[in-house]
Amino acid sequence: MFSLLSGLWKYLFTKTELFTLIVGLDYAGKTTLLEQMKSMYLGMDPLPEEKITPTVGLNRTRAHPNWTEVLVTWDVGGQRSLIGMWDRYFNEAHAVVFVIDSSDTVRMDEARSTFHTVVADPRLAGAPVLLLCNKMDKDDAIDPDVVADAFGVTDVPDHNMHVAPICAKDGTGVTEAIDWLLAALQTSPRQIIR
Ligand SMILES: Nc1nc2c(ncn2[C@@H]2O[C@H](COP(=O)(O)OP(=O)(O)OP(=O)(O)O)[C@@H](O)[C@H]2O)c(=O)[nH]1
Ligand SMILES: [Mg+2]
Numbered sequence: 001m002f003s004l005l006s007g008l009w010k011y012l013f014t015k016t017e018l019f020t021l022i023v024g025l026d027y028a029g030k031t032t033l034l035e036q037m038k039s040m041y042l043g044m045d046p047l048p049e050e051k052i053t054p055t056v057g058l059n060r061t062r063a064h065p066n067w068t069e070v071l072v073t074w075d076v077g078g079q080r081s082l083i084g085m086w087d088r089y090f091n092e093a094h095a096v097v098f099v100i101d102s103s104d105t106v107r108m109d110e111a112r113s114t115f116h117t118v119v120a121d122p123r124l125a126g127a128p129v130l131l132l133c134n135k136m137d138k139d140d141a142i143d144p145d146v147v148a149d150a151f152g153v154t155d156v157p158d159h160n161m162h163v164a165p166i167c168a169k170d171g172t173g174v175t176e177a178i179d180w181l182l183a184a185l186q187t188s189p190r191q192i193i194r
Contacts, residue, residue: 094128128184
């Protein structure tokens with residue numbers, strides 16, 4: 001009887017932890033996205049825009065998108081001096097979210113090459129990759145299909161890849177993008193302890 005009850009308890013209350021690494025160049029909107037996710041999945045008030053400063057180090061959040069899973073997200077600063085820190089999380093990450101500022105045409109090439117360095121890393125082999133085209137509210141935002149072409153996402157081996165438009169500021173597109181990620185994690189070859 002005890003083992004039946006403890007099994008039921010475990011079934012109801014044990015959640016699968018899904019480790020997700022959020023990276024991208026500085027100013028792309030990663031921390032704004034994290035604040036939006038806190039609001040959507042934890043019911044917390046997001047930090048006001050003026051309180052979000054460039055990340056020096058790491059922001060970590062445990063979000064609850066549903067009853068059975070916890071999305072443990074690591075948002076690492078994107079300044080050049082911090083990019084070298086990203087790979088500390090590669091071995092443990094189940095998935096990668098790469099955020100770009102869709103309105104920043106000047107740094108698009110830098111974003112593209114940084115993206116390719118990340119997805120080519122063997123420590124991330126098999127991890128689903130979500131490329132988020134952020135700041136879609138801006139008039140000069142590039143179309144996500146154009147970004148997908150420019151980044152050559154269909155030519156990247158070893159990853160289930162998806163490109164999605166979002167506006168981290170007001171949350172547009174975020175639920176759909178995270179839903180894709182959760183579904184991709186279900187079929188991911190990376191070992192997830194459930
Ligand atoms: N218009 C618009 N601005 C955004 C959006 N998301 C973020 N921003 C702005 O972009 C700037 C940078 O946002 P952050 O979230 O700090 O960017 P970050 O990627 O975390 O930057 P680092 O921590 O330096 O790596 C801030 O001024 C945000 O308000 C968006 O969807 N639309
Ligand atoms: Mg940040």
